[in-house]
Amino acid sequence: xxxxxxxxxxxxxxxxxxxxxxxxxxxxxxxxxxxxxxxxxxxxxxxxxxxxxxxxxxxxxxxxxxxxxxxxxxxxxxxxxxxxxxxxxxxxxxxxxxxxxxxxxxxxxxxxxxxxxxxxxxxxxxxxxxxxxxxxxxxxxxxxxxxxxxxxxxxxxxxxxxxxxxxxxx
Amino acid sequence: xxxxxxxxxxxxxxxxxxxxxxxxxxxxxxxxxxxxxxxxxxxxxxxxxxxxxxxxxxxxxxxxxxxxxxxxxxxxxxxxxxxxxxxxxxxxxxxxxxxxxxxxxxxxxxxxxxxxxxxxxxxxxxxxxxxxxxxxxxxxxxxxxxxxxx
Numbered sequence: 001x002x003x004x005x006x007x008x009x010x011x012x013x014x015x016x017x018x019x020x021x022x023x024x025x026x027x028x029x030x031x032x033x034x035x036x037x038x039x040x041x042x043x044x045x046x047x048x049x050x051x052x053x054x055x056x057x058x059x060x061x062x063x064x065x066x067x068x069x070x071x072x073x074x075x076x077x078x079x080x081x082x083x084x085x086x087x088x089x090x091x092x093x094x095x096x097x098x099x100x101x102x103x104x105x106x107x108x109x110x111x112x113x114x115x116x117x118x119x120x121x122x123x124x125x126x127x128x129x130x131x132x133x134x135x136x137x138x139x140x141x142x143x144x145x146x147x148x149x150x151x152x153x154x155x156x157x158x159x160x161x162x163x164x165x166x167x168x169x170x
Numbered sequence: 171x172x173x174x175x176x177x178x179x180x181x182x183x184x185x186x187x188x189x190x191x192x193x194x195x196x197x198x199x200x201x202x203x204x205x206x207x208x209x210x211x212x213x214x215x216x217x218x219x220x221x222x223x224x225x226x227x228x229x230x231x232x233x234x235x236x237x238x239x240x241x242x243x244x245x246x247x248x249x250x251x252x253x254x255x256x257x258x259x260x261x262x263x264x265x266x267x268x269x270x271x272x273x274x275x276x277x278x279x280x281x282x283x284x285x286x287x288x289x290x291x292x293x294x295x296x297x298x299x300x301x302x303x304x305x306x307x308x309x310x311x312x313x314x315x316x317x318x319x320x
Binding site: 021022023024025027031032034035036062065066067068069070071072073084088091092093094095130164 | 237240241242244245248249300301302303304305306307308310319320
């Protein structure tokens with residue numbers, strides 16, 4: 001069984017990635033989550049039309065997440081300065097994490113083997129609990145394998161309900 | 171030891187102090203005063219000592235300033251950023267914001283200066299705090315954004 005299969009199973013603890021963000025600041029994934037549910041997207045890179053379309057969709061979700069105590073993080077092999085430009089163009093207010101040195105790509109077993117030009121991450125979206133426990137994983141090699149916004153809302157609702165002790169106020 | 175989600179910061183229009191004295195008292199992200207201070211930094215204090223100067227944290231213009239911070243203000247400051255905190259007056263009122271940087275060169279663009287005019291002062295009080303990852307801009311249990319977490 002591959003490393004990727006092991007770490008993507010619901011209930012598995014996803015690794016606490018340490019990567020620079022789009023501004024070059026060192027980040028840890030658990031701190032990015034900051035005690036909240038997290039949507040974690042592995043993305044081929046700025047150049048891929050499928051990634052552009054999918055991330056534009058996530059940008060429409062951020063207006064809800066900004067008041068709903070939930071997070072988004074995007075990981076790609078684009079350098080921080082490229083991510084910063086892409087992020088600004090999208091109008092995103094969430095964090096991008098750069099694995100431009102490919103420190104985690106092989107360890108996670110998430111290399112997209114069919115793209116020998118960019119050697120990118122294979123598209124994958126995870127919903128995680130604040131402690132990085134996997135709730136669900138969506139393979140995005142085929143675009144319709146990716147989660148819809150409604151599926152993401154459903155996952156965030158399920159995670160929030162499980163972790164917020166005051167979900168039903170007394 | 172207090173379990174309040176903020177630390178005290180006093181501002182009289184010219185000088186900042188964590189200690190009680192002249193000037194108006196604000197709540198600031200306690201992480202900004204907790205670590206090793208950055209010597210020779212600059213603070214852009216977008217707040218007034220006038221006790222009537224306040225806005226609801228939920229006012230659209232206060233929300234938009236926080237969005238702008240997440241969208242571009244932290245990126246524009248880059249490595250110069252030391253820390254940023256909004257300034258709370260109570261559980262629901264915004265009294266201003268403070269951005270601390272190693273250089274004041276971008277302070278003219280501070281999105282929080284749209285709400286209350288900014289004053290740049292030299293300071294050795296503040297320590298480095300990573301900016302929030304976003305997109306959350308709601309506050310946690312009355313803490314001055316971006317302090318706190320669940």
